[in-house]
Amino acid sequence: MALNILFAAGPGEWEVxxxxxxxAFGKAGLDVTLRPLPDLAPEKVDYILYAPDSSLQxxxxxxxxxxxxxxxxxxxxxxxxxxxxxxxxxxVDPGLERGMVEWVCTHVLRHxxxxxxxxxxxxxxxxxxxxxxxTDRPVTMLGLGELGSAAARALSDFGFPVTGWSRSAKAxxxxxxxxxxxxxxxxxxxxxxxxxxxxxxxxxxxxxxAETLAMLPxxxxxxxxxxxxxxxxxxxLAALDRGHIAHATLDTxxxxxxxxxxxxxxxxxxxxxxxxxxxxxPETASEVLAGNxxxxxxxxxxxxxxxxxxxx
Numbered sequence: 001m002a003l004n005i006l007f008a009a010g011p012g013e014w015e016v017x018x019x020x021x022x023x024a025f026g027k028a029g030l031d032v033t034l035r036p037l038p039d040l041a042p043e044k045v046d047y048i049l050y051a052p053d054s055s056l057q058x059x060x061x062x063x064x065x066x067x068x069x070x071x072x073x074x075x076x077x078x079x080x081x082x083x084x085x086x087x088x089x090x091x092v093d094p095g096l097e098r099g100m101v102e103w104v105c106t107h108v109l110r111h112x113x114x115x116x117x118x119x120x121x122x123x124x125x126x127x128x129x130x131x132x133x134x135t136d137r138p139v140t141m142l143g144l145g146e147l148g149s150a151a152a153r154a155l156s157d158f159g160f161p162v163t164g165w166s167r168s169a170k171a172x173x174x175x176x177x178x179x180x181x182x183x184x185x186x187x188x189x190x191x192x193x194x195x196x197x198x199x200x201x202x203x204x205x206x207x208x209x210a211e212t213l214a215m216l217p218x219x220x221x222x223x224x225x226x227x228x229x230x231x232x233x234x235x236x237l238a239a240l241d242r243g244h245i246a247h248a249t250l251d252t253x254x255x256x257x258x259x260x261x262x263x264x265x266x267x268x269x270x271x272x273x274x275x276x277x278x279x280x281x282p283e284t285a286s287e288v289l290a291g292n293x294x295x296x297x298x299x300x301x302x303x304x305x306x307x308x309x310x311x312x
Contacts, residue, residue, distance in 0.1 A: 003030060003293070004044045008037040009051035009071055017071075017282045021049070024286035028294050047293055052077040059083040067302055069289050071280055073147065074227065075306050076200040088306045093288050095281030097150050100197070103225055103277035104151040105158070107249050108193055111221045112137050112160075116247075134159035140191035142184075142207065143226060144170050144177065145312070147278070148197035163187045167203065188215040193223065199312035200227035210235040219246045225277030228253040233264075240269045251277040 007014055007021070014036040025032045033040075037054065042061035050056070051071040059065065060083045067087045070078060075090045110116070113131050131137075137160055141152040144166040156162045156174045163176045165187040170177050178187050184207075188194070194216065198204045208222065209232040222245060224231055233254070239245040249271040250264060256275055264270045292302050306312060 002033045003046045003297070004040055005032050005034045005047045005049060006037060006040045006045045007034060007049045008054040008056040010053040013051065017286065020282040020286040021289070024290035028290040030290060030294060049289060050078065057081065059085065067296060069292060071285065073280070074200065076311060079306050079308055079311055087302055089292055089302045090304050090306050090312070091280055091285060091288065092146050092304045093280050093285040095284035096278050097147055099281070100147045100225060100278035101151050101154045103251070104195055104223065105154050107223050108139060108155060108160070108195070109158070111193060111247060111249070135161065137192050138163065138190045139193045139195065140165065140187045141195050141197065142187070143197035143199070144172065145197065145199070151195065151197060163190055184212070185215060188212055189217070191216060191220055193221045196222070196224040196226040196230045198226050198230055200229045201311040205229045206232040208232065208236065210238070213239045213245065216245065218244050221246055222248045224248070225251040228256070237263055237267065240267060247271070249273070251275055
């Protein structure tokens, strides 16, 4: 009997994903009836491929449902849904990881080398300031999950001394890893560049606030390709205004698209990128989804299950 799989995502996504999903399920040898919302009766659905911007917000009618497989890396808007009573798998996609590594390395190198001064040089000044080598530029990575670990390793390969911080203890070859409150203080006090790649939870909200921003060395740079809730916006703007923070390059925000009147758009020491640091690539992500469903049908646990207690 064919598995009934429902695709539930935002407008226009079905046409983009369908050919890649058909190919991946065929390669996996899965007999699948794949339909977009609302073309499958809820009581017949075995799996849902889901994006949080879907119009589907009530999982209760899906009485045969085995699992929900998220199409995005972020799960904070799904795991808190009270009608979700089946396992939820987050997306861990090689293409998504690669995209994040490229964005992080690009902007770390941009700030490390002072590239902006050469791009924005209306007076055509010859100012041959020589930056330090990467070995003399400490970087702190807040968050050592799949994306944070990959980006931290890539920066370490460039020669940056990378300190990684996570809520619980981790050991990653080539990196200095800290954890807990004391570890956070140590990681921030060292950092000339800070990258935020933590999940959005009640514990991580406003992890960069007036108190923790003050722990950073004067002239530090902040990159946030993680979640908008990780930063207290008012505290960051104040730190930028007084010069304690030299620049912030931000890709995620509490409200998206970022409202036209938001101070970030107009601040000379803020770079806004429109949530493009990393996105799921249907070509590679479809194979991840097919492989995870194949595991489930073989009686094996799904990969990358979300812990409802931890929120990620």
